[in-house]
Each structure stands twice: as structure tokens, then as C-alpha cells.
Amino acid sequence: MSSEKIFADSYDNATYTQKFSPRETEVLSRLVHGTCNKLIARDLGIADSTVKVHVKSVLRKLRLVNRTQAAVWASNNGFGQHIDHLQHIDDLWMAC
Numbered sequence: 001m002s003s004e005k006i007f008a009d010s011y012d013n014a015t016y017t018q019k020f021s022p023r024e025t026e027v028l029s030r031l032v033h034g035t036c037n038k039l040i041a042r043d044l045g046i047a048d049s050t051v052k053v054h055v056k057s058v059l060r061k062l063r064l065v066n067r068t069q070a071a072v073w074a075s076n077n078g079f080g081q082h083i084d085h086l087q088h089i090d091d092l093w094m095a096c
Contacts, residue, residue: 019061025079027054031071032080 020028023044030040037051044051055067064070074080 020058021054024054024058024061027051028058028070028074029080031055031058031067032074034071 023046026044027040030043035043037048037055040051041048055070058070059065059067062070062073064073
């Protein structure tokens, strides 16, 4: 399925980005990098279950069905470009 079909709504992407809370934006930025919920939670200092709530909220707002689609959308819309502070990410993958 191409990204055009996934995001074929007539809505402007700017409309979506205005609907995200600051925390949803942080979570979405980390999804771009393929970060699992557990690592997102550690990085943001929140519970894994809270990350799941934010991911579900983002999916609902974007009318998507999975985190991969959200990551593609986020990457195409400039999210995740400035996440430098995820230090030693390769070492942390073991936690997922």
C-alpha cells in the first residue's frame, strides 16, 4: 500500500499537527526512529501504559491503524529530526 493511499484524506497535514499535545508530539517523534514503547517511556520519564495511550491518540487523530503508518506519516512531516539526546540507543534496544 502506498503512502498516498494511507493518507488520502483531503485534510491538510498542518491541521493534524495542531491537534497533537506536546507529549503526543514527543512520542510521535520517537516512533519515527522505531523506538519501542518501553524506551519511549524511559526517555520521557512516563509509564509504558501512558505511551500506549499517546500512541492510540495519535493513531485516532491521524485516522491510521498502526504505529508503522504513524511513523511514516511523521517522517514525511518532519517529526523526529531533532532527537539527539537518545544516547546509546543501540545498547537500549535490548530493553524492548
